Amino acid sequence: xxxxxxxxxxxxxxxxxxxxxxxxxxxxxxxxxxxxxxxxxxxxxxxxxxxxxxxxxxxxxxxxxxxxxxxxxxxxxxxxxxxxxxxxxxxxxxxxxxxxxxxxxxxxxxxxxxxxxxxxxxxxxxxxxxxxxxxxxxxxxxxxxxxxxxxxxxxxxxxxxxxxxxxxxxxxxxxxxxxxxxxxxxxxxxxxxxxxxxxxxxxxxxxxxxxxxxxxxxxxxxxxxxxxxxxxxxxxxxxxxxxxxxxxxxxxxxxxxxxxxxxxxxxxxxxxxxxxxxxxxxxxxxxxxxxxxxxxxxxxxxxxxxxxxxxxxxxxxxxxxxxxxxxxxxxxxxxxxxxxxxxxxxxxxxxxxxxxxxxxxxxxxxxxxxxxxxxxxxxxxxxxxxxxxxxxxxxxxxxxxxxxxxxxxxxxxxxxxxxxxxxxxxxxxxxxxxxxxxxxxxxxxxxxxxxxxxxxxxxxxxxxxxxxxxx
Amino acid sequence: xxxxxxxxxxxxxxxxxxxxxxxxxxxxxxxxxxxxxxxxxxxxxxxxxxxxxxxxxxxxxxxxxxxxxxxxxxxxxxxxxxxxxxxxxxxxxxxxxxxxxxxxxxxxxxxxxxxxxxxxxxxxxxxxxxxxxxxxxxxxxxxxxxxxxxxxxxxxxxxxxxxxxxxxxxxxxxxxxxxxxxxxxxxxxxxxxxxxxxxxxxxxxxxxxxxxxxxxxxxxxxxxxxxxxxxxxxxxxxxxxxxxxxxxxxxxxx
Numbered sequence: 062x063x064x065x066x067x068x069x070x071x072x073x074x075x076x077x078x079x080x081x082x083x084x085x086x087x088x089x090x091x092x093x094x095x096x097x098x099x100x101x102x103x104x105x106x107x108x109x110x111x112x113x114x115x116x117x118x119x120x121x122x123x124x125x126x127x128x129x130x131x132x133x134x135x136x137x138x139x140x141x142x143x144x145x146x147x148x149x150x151x152x153x154x155x156x157x158x159x160x161x162x163x164x165x166x167x168x169x170x171x172x173x174x175x176x177x178x179x180x181x182x183x184x185x186x187x188x189x190x191x192x193x194x195x196x197x198x199x200x201x202x203x204x205x206x207x208x209x210x211x212x213x214x215x216x217x218x219x220x221x222x223x224x225x226x227x228x229x230x231x232x233x234x235x236x237x238x239x240x241x242x243x244x245x246x247x248x249x250x251x252x253x254x255x256x257x258x259x260x261x262x263x264x265x266x267x268x269x270x271x272x273x274x275x276x277x278x279x280x281x282x283x284x285x286x287x288x289x290x291x292x293x294x295x296x297x298x299x300x301x302x303x304x305x306x307x308x309x310x311x312x313x314x315x316x317x318x319x320x321x322x323x324x325x326x327x328x329x330x331x332x333x334x335x336x337x338x339x340x341x342x343x344x345x346x347x348x349x350x351x352x353x354x355x356x357x358x359x360x361x362x363x364x365x366x367x368x369x370x371x372x373x374x375x376x377x378x379x380x381x382x383x384x385x386x387x388x389x390x391x392x393x394x395x396x397x398x399x400x401x402x403x404x405x406x407x408x409x410x411x412x413x414x415x416x417x418x419x420x421x422x423x424x425x426x427x428x429x430x431x432x433x434x435x436x437x438x439x440x441x442x443x444x445x446x447x448x449x450x451x452x453x454x455x456x457x458x459x460x461x462x463x464x465x466x467x468x469x470x471x472x473x474x475x476x477x478x479x480x481x482x483x484x485x486x487x488x489x490x491x492x493x494x495x496x497x498x499x500x501x502x503x504x505x506x507x508x509x510x511x512x513x514x515x516x517x518x519x520x521x522x523x524x525x526x527x528x529x530x531x532x
Numbered sequence: 533x534x535x536x537x538x539x540x541x542x543x544x545x546x547x548x549x550x551x552x553x554x555x556x557x558x559x560x561x562x563x564x565x566x567x568x569x570x571x572x573x574x575x576x577x578x579x580x581x582x583x584x585x586x587x588x589x590x591x592x593x594x595x596x597x598x599x600x601x602x603x604x605x606x607x608x609x610x611x612x613x614x615x616x617x618x619x620x621x622x623x624x625x626x627x628x629x630x631x632x633x634x635x636x637x638x639x640x641x642x643x644x645x646x647x648x649x650x651x652x653x654x655x656x657x658x659x660x661x662x663x664x665x666x667x668x669x670x671x672x673x674x675x676x677x678x679x680x681x682x683x684x685x686x687x688x689x690x691x692x693x694x695x696x697x698x699x700x701x702x703x704x705x706x707x708x709x710x711x712x713x714x715x716x717x718x719x720x721x722x723x724x725x726x727x728x729x730x731x732x733x734x735x736x737x738x739x740x741x742x743x744x745x746x747x748x749x750x751x752x753x754x755x756x757x758x759x760x761x762x763x764x765x766x767x768x769x770x771x772x773x774x775x776x777x778x779x780x781x782x783x784x785x786x
Contacts, residue, residue: 308657313625317632327632331621338620338659400618402582403610404633405602 065166069173077473088475090185096482097189104199110368113200114264114273120211121218121269122360124183126353128222131178132230164295171227171291175220183219187212210272217268217283228290231297248355263363309338328414329421335395353384354429374438375496375503378445379489381426382452388422389415389457390469398466409521412461416517423453441500448492448503451510458513459484462520465527533558533683533714534579539588541574541738548574549585550738556716556731558682561709563729564718567764571738572718573613576687579716580610593683606634609676613687613718616668619661623652623671626660630675639678646674649704650697665692673701677708684708685716690724702728726756736764 078086107116187208194203201207229244264270267282316330323329357380365373392415398408430449434442463481464471472478488509495502534556541549549571556562566572577583579592581601590597592604617626624643631639647653650670655663660671669692676684689705690698705715706728719725725732726746734742742763744751751759 307659307662309622309625309659310657311622311624311628313621314628317628327629331618331625331629334625335618335620395619399612400615401633402577403580403605403612403615404630405606406633407602 065169066172069169070177073177089473090181092475092479094185094189097186098193101190101193102197105197117272124215124218125222128219129226132223132226164298167298168295174223183215214268214272220287224287224290227294231294248351251355325414325417329418332392332418370497372496372500374434374441374445375500378449379492382449383456385426385453386456386460389419389460392418393466408524444500444504448506451506455509455513458516462516465524535591537589540586542586547738552740558714561715561730563725563732565725565732566735570735576685576718579685609681609684611672611676611686611689617660617671621660622657624656634679636679642678683714687718722757722760734763
């Protein structure tokens with residue numbers, strides 16, 4: 062009964078550890094623990110500005126978001142695994158060869174994701190947080206029973222995120238583009254009304270409201286929010302095994318013609334076809350980008366009302382820049398350099414081509430930011446745009462330097478992740494403080510542009526010199 | 533066309549290629565033979581500048597591969613072992629993509645020629661990920677010869693192809709060499725080498741243990757398979773012997 066579950070957990074562990082060694086990966090939760098511990102030591106400073114409830118709100122929504130993103134990756138990462146591990150045959154995709162139903166495998170997959178990432182993220186996070194609460198005045202967070210509740214409610218938030226994405230993906234599998242369109246419209250609508258939304262709505266997330274005011278009914282609501290979407294996903298599971306070859310007319314040549322004699326035209330055309338034709342397609346953009354952005358904007362709008370000193374748009378531009386760098390991950394998911402190593406190309410050529418596609422994709426967040434700025438703070442449009450572009454460039458430069466063509470896998474190496482965090486978090490903190498003085502103070506970030514370009518140059522050299530064709 | 537001196541490659545503690553010297557002239561169809569894991573693919577990756585050797589020198593087309601691997605890959609056509617084309621391009625789009633990377637102009641006709649040659653024009657609009665292994669191999673073959681290189685370095689090119697296609701490919705390779713081209717082919721299938729190669733090299737545990745022309749009277753006298761198996765099994769004994777006496781110099785088989 063538990064064999065599939067156990068093997069799925071083993072498979073996930075081996076997949077990660079085969080990429081950067083057992084020790085490199087085993088240190089990842091240790092890093093999460095240490096990082097949370099040190100950041101939590103400044104909790105008293107935060108508590109001067111925000112209430113305990115608002116801190117709890119931030120943490121719970123963060124784990125909700127994490128659940129959404131891990132769920133989306135688990136469902137849509139098949140081609141990526143195939144490219145990186147050859148024709149990978151993960152247990153999750155093996156109902157055709159195993160004498161068990163797709164539903165049973167899917168239920169195990171859901172369980173595996175919950176347990177695996179609970180150990181990887183939630184447990185070390187709460188452990189680091191709890192330890193820090195022993196050393197500094199941490200309000201309600203220093204009470205042991207509250208911390209135990211936090212383990213439970215963060216897990217609930219995380220699982221709500223996973224089960225919601227699984228449910229949405231099931232709806233998508235049945236209704237295709239119609240559901241995506243509805244989701245997209247809903248996101249836009251939410252972005253539009255978020256300015257007037259009562260912030261109490263945010264506290265209605267059952268796991269969060271249980272944490273703040275425990276009651277059986279709230280726990281039940283959380284359970285319902287997990288079990289109902291999960292059960293519906295399992296009951297209405299639809300897996301499309303390729304029955305026939307898909308045919309497409311030659312869009313590549315058309316796109317190349319459209320892009321003209323531009324040096325990276327062939328790669329940009331190929332990347333756009335990868336995104337369009339791969340599993341998830343446009344859904345990938347909506348699930349892992351537009352939805353989280355909507356959530357972030359709603360949170361920031363609520364935060365802006367209780368802390369008028371914070372410039373919501375400036376911080377949104379900052380977060381947008383950080384989240385945009387995840388688009389570089391999508392672009393690198395479909396290739397490994399080994400597939401091109403026999404052609405007259407260097408690793409840096411591939412990275413540059415991905416950066417060109419990244420540049421094009423950045424038009425999406427730029428458009429979102431522009432619309433939000435025009436609607437809410439037209440005066441902050443220019444500094445917000447500049448801030449977004451600078452942070453996006455800096456973030457992708459850090460990613461390129463540290464992870465080359467494999468960000469989604471290399472970042473799980475504890476050392477790499479530590480370096481990445483150290484390159485990013487202080488900058489974010491500084492910008493949050495600067496935003497309180499006015500939108501134009503963030504223009505100091507423009508100083509990052511030459512550094513980012515230097516880092517990119519160093520990254521190209523580094524990966525060209527790497528004698529491993531895996532990256 | 534290919535000049536290799538003292539070529540060695542270590543992967544960590546494992547030596548994949550051990551002091552190989554090799555010279556292949558224009559118009560040769562050279563077959564590198566060897567059992568699985570003997571170092572054939574590593575040789576190809578070094579010749580095309582995909583990996584750096586631990587020691588030794590390589591010149592391809594007169595170009596130092598270590599100094600200018602890109603120029604080598606511009607000139608040479610390569611079929612890598614077991615590599616597949618990108619999943620979400622169609623077969624035709626993939627060939628156009630390679631042509632663009634190779635900065636070819638007017639490549640449409642060249643691409644069509646290959647679809648006709650391999651008789652799979654009906655699948656040119658199918659995504660590469662949906663193609664059978666054999667069809668993917670045809671595609672990899674086509675991309676290697678698309679720019680009509682003077683030298684092609686090909687790793688197990690007939691794998692996954694049906695007998696009809698295998699014959700077609702073998703005829704193509706022979707014709708290619710007759711028209712002045714040079715081919716370096718790596719294979720563990722002896723019949724292929726026997727049928728099409730003009731010269732062969734046998735690599736075993738990273739060492740090049742034999743090189744010679746296929747019309748070598750000494751070789752002609754013997755059964756080809758027997759000669760190869762003899763060579764490899766003798767080397768096995770020799771290498772066991774070496775393990776016991778590390779200072780012994782390995783005599784090359786006559």
